[in-house]
Amino acid sequence: AQSVTQLDSQVPVFEEAPVELRCNYSSSVSVYLFWYVQYPNQGLQLLLKYLSGSTLVKGINGFEAEFNKSQTSFHLRKPSVHISDTAEYFCAVTDFNKFYFGSGTKLNVKP
Amino acid sequence: DAGVIQSPRHEVTEMGQEVTLRCKPISGHDYLFWYRQTMMRGLELLIYFNNNVPIDDSGMPEDRFSAKMPNASFSTLKIQPSEPRDSAVYFCASSADRGLSNEQFFGPGTRLTVL
Numbered sequence: 001a002q003s004v005t006q007l008d009s010q011v012p013v014f015e016e017a018p019v020e021l022r023c024n025y026s027s028s029v030s031v032y033l034f035w036y037v038q039y040p041n042q043g044l045q046l047l048l049k050y051l052s053g054s055t056l057v058k059g060i061n062g063f064e065a066e067f068n069k070s071q072t073s074f075h076l077r078k079p080s081v082h083i084s085d086t087a088e089y090f091c092a093v094t095d096f097n098k099f100y101f102g103s104g105t106k107l108n109v110k111p
Numbered sequence: 112d113a114g115v116i117q118s119p120r121h122e123v124t125e126m127g128q129e130v131t132l133r134c135k136p137i138s139g140h141d142y143l144f145w146y147r148q149t150m151m152r153g154l155e156l157l158i159y160f161n162n163n164v165p166i167d168d169s170g171m172p173e174d175r176f177s178a179k180m181p182n183a184s185f186s187t188l189k190i191q192p193s194e195p196r197d198s199a200v201y202f203c204a205s206s207a208d209r210g211l212s213n214e215q216f217f218g219p220g221t222r223l224t225v226l
Binding site: 034038041042043044045046049090098100101102103104107 | 115158202217
């Protein structure tokens with residue numbers, strides 16, 4: 001079975017600063033990778049996904065992520081965050097049999 | 112499309128009572144997922160269906176939990192009897208064919224409190 005590790009449970013950052021949210025998964029077999037965002041009191045929404053092709057994936061709201069197969073990582077980045085990016089971010093992996101979610105990273109953007 | 116619909120949005124009940132959570136997936140989606148989210152355990156997949164058939168229920172915590180999908184537009188998650196440790200937010204999500212590579216669309220969740 002897969003496991004997904006989000007090393008940072010909380011990330012505080014000032015507005016307009018860059019941010020990176022880290023995600024590592026356990027297996028190097030073929031997988032699909034996702035980042036979801038959860039705003040307070042809402043369900044999860046897809047930010048971006050990697051299925052194949054270019055290892056740099058661009059998503060909504062200016063976020064991007066880079067798939068690194070050798071390091072089994074899929075870190076999420078944004079060059080300049082806004083207050084509205086304050087939310088919880090989940091990395092997810094599927095090995096075609098099941099979805100596995102990370103424990104989430106709470107991004108707190110301060111003015 | 113209205114998205115995934117869940118009801119009720121909030122449920123407060125007493126220990127020992129039966130609880131039924133409801134979900135209407137997006138029309139045309141073949142996959143339906145039930146998740147539970149708690150502070151302690153994060154987001155857990157409980158069960159998922161493909162074309163109304165349960166595919167993997169290994170995440171269902173115990174026999175008190177059961178899920179059904181009688182048709183393509185409706186699913187229920189039932190807890191009987193409920194316990195305080197069942198308190199959580201329960202999400203339903205749906206996805207189009209090849210759901211495991213496609214985006215899952217989440218409902219707003221049902222916040223369950225068992226006293």
